[in-house]
Amino acid sequence: MKKQSFYVKMTVNSLIRRRSRMFVALLAVAIGATVLSGLITIYYDIPRQMGQEFRSYGANLILVSSGGESTLSAAGVESAKPYFPPASVVGIAPYRYEAVKINEQPFMAAGTDLEEAKKTSPYWLVNGRWPAGAGEALIGQEVADTIRLLPGSTFALTGTDADGAGFSRDFSVSGVLQTGGTEEAFIFMSLADLGEMAGDSGRIDIVECSVSASEASLNQIAAEITSHVPDITPRLVKRVTQSEGTVLAKLQSLVYLVTVVVLLLTMICVATTMMAVVAERRKEIGLKKALGAANSAIVREFLGEGLILGGLGGLLGVALGFVFAQTVSMNVFNRPITFQPFLIPATLAASVAVTGLACLLPVRNAANVDPAIVLRGE
Amino acid sequence: MGMLELIDISKIYGSVNALRNIGLTVDQGEWLAIMGPSGSGKTTLMNIVGCMDKPSQGAVILDGVNISKESAKNLTAIRRDKIGLIFQQFHLISYLTALENVMAAQYYHSMPDEGEALEALARVGLKDRAKHFPSQLSGGEQQRVCIARALINYPMLILADEPTGNLDEANEGIVLEILRKLHQDGSTIIVVTHDPEVAEQAQRTVVLEHGRIARIIRNTSPGPGAGPSL
Ligand SMILES: Nc1ncnc2c1ncn2[C@@H]1O[C@H](COP(=O)(O)OP(=O)(O)OP(=O)(O)O)[C@@H](O)[C@H]1O
Ligand SMILES: [Mg+2]
Numbered sequence: 001m002k003k004q005s006f007y008v009k010m011t012v013n014s015l016i017r018r019r020s021r022m023f024v025a026l027l028a029v030a031i032g033a034t035v036l037s038g039l040i041t042i043y044y045d046i047p048r049q050m051g052q053e054f055r056s057y058g059a060n061l062i063l064v065s066s067g068g069e070s071t072l073s074a075a076g077v078e079s080a081k082p083y084f085p086p087a088s089v090v091g092i093a094p095y096r097y098e099a100v101k102i103n104e105q106p107f108m109a110a111g112t113d114l115e116e117a118k119k120t121s122p123y124w125l126v127n128g129r130w131p132a133g134a135g136e137a138l139i140g141q142e143v144a145d146t147i148r149l150l151p152g153s154t155f156a157l158t159g160t161d162a163d164g165a166g167f168s169r170d171f172s173v174s175g176v177l178q179t180g181g182t183e184e185a186f187i188f189m190s191l192a193d194l195g196e197m198a199g200d201s202g203r204i205d206i207v208e209c210s211v212s213a214s215e216a217s218l219n220q221i222a223a224e225i226t227s228h229v230p231d232i233t234p235r236l237v238k239r240v241t242q243s244e245g246t247v248l249a250k251l252q253s254l255v256y257l258v259t260v261v262v263l264l265l266t267m268i269c270v271a272t273t274m275m276a277v278v279a280e281r282r283k284e285i286g287l288k289k290a291l292g293a294a295n296s297a298i299v300r301e302f303l304g305e306g307l308i309l310g311g312l313g314g315l316l317g318v319a320l321g322f323v324f325a326q327t328v329s330m331n332v333f334n335r336p337i338t339f340q341p342f343l344i345p346a347t348l349a350a351s352v353a354v355t356g357l358a359c360l361l362p363v364r365n366a367a368n369v370d371p372a373i374v375l376r377g378e
Numbered sequence: 379m380g381m382l383e384l385i386d387i388s389k390i391y392g393s394v395n396a397l398r399n400i401g402l403t404v405d406q407g408e409w410l411a412i413m414g415p416s417g418s419g420k421t422t423l424m425n426i427v428g429c430m431d432k433p434s435q436g437a438v439i440l441d442g443v444n445i446s447k448e449s450a451k452n453l454t455a456i457r458r459d460k461i462g463l464i465f466q467q468f469h470l471i472s473y474l475t476a477l478e479n480v481m482a483a484q485y486y487h488s489m490p491d492e493g494e495a496l497e498a499l500a501r502v503g504l505k506d507r508a509k510h511f512p513s514q515l516s517g518g519e520q521q522r523v524c525i526a527r528a529l530i531n532y533p534m535l536i537l538a539d540e541p542t543g544n545l546d547e548a549n550e551g552i553v554l555e556i557l558r559k560l561h562q563d564g565s566t567i568i569v570v571t572h573d574p575e576v577a578e579q580a581q582r583t584v585v586l587e588h589g590r591i592a593r594i595i596r597n598t599s600p601g602p603g604a605g606p607s608l
Contacts, residue, residue: 006481006490010474017473017511287469290430291527292458293486294451371457372430374469375421375539 011304021280025273025309026316029351032266033317036259037347038324043255044340045325047248049333051212054247055090056122059208060240061218063225066233072204076231080207083224088217090210091119096191097205098198100159102147109157110186111194114138120210124183127151128175134193136174140184144176151175157187162199169197214248215241263354270358274306278362282369289371302363303356310355314348321347381406381566382427382535387436387446389422389589396422397433398589406534409557409567411577414586420570421539423586427568428537429457441534458487462528464538468520470512476523477508480530487531498526502556518549525556536560538569542576554579 015022054060063080065072077094084092093116100109114131118124128151131138137157139149149155151173158168171193177183195201211218218241222234278285285298322339329337380403389397397419404410412420425431426438429445430453438446445456470479480495499508502522512520521541528536538557542550550573558579561567569576577583583595 003485003489006485010478010482010485013473013478283469284471287471288482288486289454290428290457290463291483291486292454292531294454297486370430371454372425374463375425375428375430375465 007300007304011301011308014301015305015308021277022305022309025270025277026313028266028269028273029309029313029355030316030320032262032269032354033314033347033351034320034324035262036266036350037317037321037343038328039255039259039262040343040346041321041325041337041340042328043252043259045329045337046251046255047214048212048338049329049335050248050251051088051214051244052090052335053333054240054244055210055212057240058123058237059093059120059210060237060244061209061211061222062235062237063207063209063232064205064235066231072207072232074202074204076229077204077207080225080229080232080234083221083228084209084211085213085217085221088212090212091116092207092209093117093120094191094204094207096194096203098159098194100157100187102143102155102157102187105146107143108186109159109194110188111191112188114188114190117188117208120208121179121183123179125178126175127178128173131174131189134190135169135171136189137171137193138175138177138188139173140186140188141176141178142184143187144173149173149176157197159198161197167197215245263350266351267354267358270306270309270355271361274302274359274362275365278302278366281366282373285366285369286371286374289369290374295367298367298369299363302366303359306355306359306363307352310352311348313355314351317351318344318347380404381441383437383439384427385437385439387426387433387438389419389426389431390434395589397426400436400589400591402584402591404566404568407561407564407566408582409561409580410569411580411583412568412570412586413572413574413577413583414592418586419589420586422589424537424539424568424570427535428461428463429453459531460534462531462533462536464521464524464528464536464541466540466543468512468517468524468544470520470523470527472512475509475511476504476515476519476526479512479523480527483527483530495526495530498530499523501529502526503552516549518545518552521545521549521553522556525553529560534566536565536567538567540570540572542571542573550576 063072063077074094081092093112096111098109098111100107118130126138143149147155154170154172156168156170158166161167171189177188211221213221215236218236222236225232225234288298321343325337329335382404384400384402387397387400388395400423412423414420422431426433433446436446437444440456441460443456445453448456471482474482476499477492477495480498481490481492484490484495496505496508499505502525504519504522504526507515507519515523542553545553554576557567557569569580571577578597581597583597585592585595
């Protein structure tokens with residue numbers, strides 16, 4: 001039999017035939033690797049997760065007209081859309097505003113793509129439901145209070161169209177909108193309804209965009225639109241994008257710190273376990289040295305055991321870490337996590353390296369065991 | 379010149395003088411017994427001869443080499459090549475089978491060889507126990523595995539520290555028989571024992587007291603099968 005294969009046999013047997021002992025060491029490595037790979041998964045997923053989360057606070061990029069004539073066109077908006085990465089777009093809602101009257105009281109009507117508005121403003125609280133078809137409107141709480149309207153009631157909207165002619169049209173209230181902001185003073189309806197009444201269809205005043213991206217990539221999108229679509233001026237909603245960036249950086253550095261601490265703890269844990277293993281096996285080491293084992297042979301055996309433990313623990317850690325990250329993500333963000341394939345080699349390498357490092361000291365102790373203890377007994 | 383020469387060796391542990399001015403020569407093929415009360419320095423002497431410890435003073439010449447001057451690394455190599463050790467507490471590796479325990483000695487020495495290891499086990503009558511773990515063997519069987527392991531690399535000197543101390547009479551007989559055969563085949567053996575019956579098998583008995591050689595008894599009637607007397 002070859003020397004190496006006897007070495008492998010001896011090392012593996014030492015692990016599996018003393019499995020109750022080695023189980024503790026394996027557990028230490030596996031738990032460390034689990035927390036490590038779990039935290040790294042979360043670390044990399046935080047921007048994505050939180051980005052989605054932040055999008056519930058409304059638009060972070062708006063498009064307005066560049067020129068003196070203060071209108072945007074639907075066609076113009078379409079030409080800007082290709083500059084948004086499709087995967088990160090949460091919603092793009094165009095708005096058109098018109099002054100209208102109900103019972104001779106002035107209000108603002110806002111025409112929008114209702115489906116997109118729902119996506120860009122997920123925090124809107126609708127009492128009733130969103131308008132489903134023509135002739136339905138969502139009215140702000142302030143409007144509802146002023147003229148005492150409830151979901152289901154109808155009202156007549158009057159005003160002057162683009163050609164200067166007066167119009168009047170009946171709407172039914174599908175729902176009442178609460179936002180805690182200026183939106184409560186508006187009457188929302190589809191762009192088509194507003195265009196039909198006020199004419200000049202296709203006119204748009206502002207476009208609210210909600211994009212799940214960092215401030216840097218938002219700036220890049222804005223720069224591209226500026227250079228390719230001169231009619232449109234994009235503006236970042238700084239209040240939103242900057243605080244997003246700060247919160248993200250803080251969260252990531254927190255996770256980073258915790259990861260480093262866990263790594264250290266794992267190392268201490270594995271080192272302590274290995275020291276206990278070495279202490280427990282002093283007699284065996286003494287015996288091997290009495291049989292003529294060189295120090296290097298003893299070191300090789302213990303390092304071999306340590307590295308197998310590190311590898312196995314690392315593999316366990318990859319699997320359990322994903323479960324761990326998934327659980328955290330589902331509980332905290334309510335969203336599944338994306339698996340990072342690079343974590344398989346990374347976790348393996350980290351746990352093998354940490355175990356190897358943690359074994360160094362106890363292994364040196366092992367090599368220094370005096371073979372004379374064997375004859376002395378205990 | 380003897381194969382092993384102890385020249386005026388002393389060993390001091392702190393305030394304990396474990397060995398004092400020991401001078402002794404052991405010839406090739408000799409069977410020597412060491413007796414003495416507990417604490418008289420028998421194990422200390424074995425550790426020094428077995429290259430596991432160094433004397434505080436004096437010289438040990440083994441096979442022409444002064445081992446009291448060698449580094450720990452060289453001592454390991456000398457021990458591996460020239461010494462076979464048998465212990466009172468057997469000391470087998472618990473997670474290896476009888477066969478693997480014997481092969482471990484080959485592994486540290488040179489090359490593990492399953493066939494040769496099996497043969498060594500057969501010589502001590504344990505061929506059918508090769509695949510058993512130490513915990514599945516009786517004390518006598520464990521000691522025989524230990525002997526097989528001590529012999530596997532053809533050591534020039536076999537050191538046994540109370541090899542029969544933990545065995546019943548039947549097993550003691552088996553172990554003595556094996557040692558006797560080894561002696562007949564020309565091995566040099568040093569046995570530490572409390573048992574006069576074991577000591578009787580040897581050609582000479584060195585009696586230690588308080589770390590000194592109190593007397594040396596030459597056995598005029600070595601047991602049956604004893605080798606050529608000096
Ligand atoms: N490592 C040590 N440190 C200090 N004193 C020691 C050490 N090893 C042995 N001694 C002392 O040296 C003396 C001789 O010990 P040794 O083990 O050689 O006796 P022994 O003859 O083998 O006894 P036993 O028959 O009980 O095995 C004892 O007094 C012992 O306490
Ligand atoms: Mg002793």
